[in-house]
Amino acid sequence: MGDWPQGYARHVFDKLDSTLSEAARMAPTLSGPAWILAGEQSAARGRRGRAWATPPGNFAGTLIMPRTGSPANAALRSFVASLALREAFVEVTGQTDVFALKWPNDVLLKGGKVAGILLETVGEHLLIGIGVNLRHAPTPEQVEAGAVTPVSVFSVTGVHVQPEAFLDALASAFARFEDQFTTYGFSPIRTAWLSHAARIGEVVTARTMRDETVGVFEDVDEAGNLILKTAKGRVAITAADVYF
CATH class of the missing domain: 2.30.30.100 (SH3 type barrels.)
Structure with missing residues (x-):
């Protein structure tokens, strides 16, 4: 796995209501970026307040970052996070061609949803919530009609990844793409994202x-x-x- 990135704090909990909620509580005390990981969540949420199941073995994490620039600029971090997620998946599974990026904030594994991203702002901080179906996936009955079928890394690839090991890979990848974003702007991130986009041209x-x-x-x-x-x-x- 990649080395833990310099300047990023790391907080691991056995159980939380939500890593996003814990991030909001923790944000005022932080001066730099920090990752929060929970083994379980009791009140996780997705986009538009939708419930997000996080059984043991799955990944539930939030990155807290000082918010710089405009809200529109902050929103582009979803593309940074998507690319980091894909790179982390490739690293932990050794498979490259099975992952695709779905606009605006999902990662697909052989066409099924394996990860989602949720951005929120609290004061002067940006929260990037990430949920990954490492071991388990919701049943089709647990998602809205017409949504992409959920899958897990284990069910599709047979690879069993521990959440803390995935965090190591994800944090390292995110730091690299974040450095690229802050140095060169959105253009190279956009180009890289489009090269892995799902259903482009369809x-x-x-x-x-x-x-x-x-x-x-x-x-x-x-x-x-x-x-x-x-x-x-x-x-x-x-x-x-x-x-x-």
Whole structure:
């Protein structure tokens, strides 16, 4: 596994209500970035307040970072985290071609959802919550209709990865991509992300609470927006759930 990155603190708990909640409580006391890992979570959450199951053996972590720049700039950390997740998966499994990135914040393993990312801000800090199905995956009945089927690393690859070992790989990868992002901006991150994007060139549906847009996934622009080619022309999607 990669060496633990310099300047990043590490806090490991047997059980928490939520690593995101613990991060929010801890943030005011921190002066630099810190990772929080929990063996179990009793009140985990995903995007839009959805429940996120974290049975023992899965990965539940949050990175706390001082928030710099605009909110739009902070939101681009989801792409940094996605790339770091993919690199960590490749490192721990030894498999390279089975992982893909789903806009805006999921990682797929042979087409099934294996990891999700949730960004929140608390004061002057950015929280990057990450859940990974290392050992177990929710059943199809536990996810909303039309969502990508959940899978686990173990069920698909047969590789058993301990959460703390995965954190080592993830933290090291994130630090490298974060250095690239802060040094060179979003452009190289965007290029790398697109090279691993799921369903690029195919028809997808982007759905918000108010409407949905169907079109060909053409690109992700320099602001991180999903670009769809529709019957009415190219449309930039700022935030949505994407369905295949």
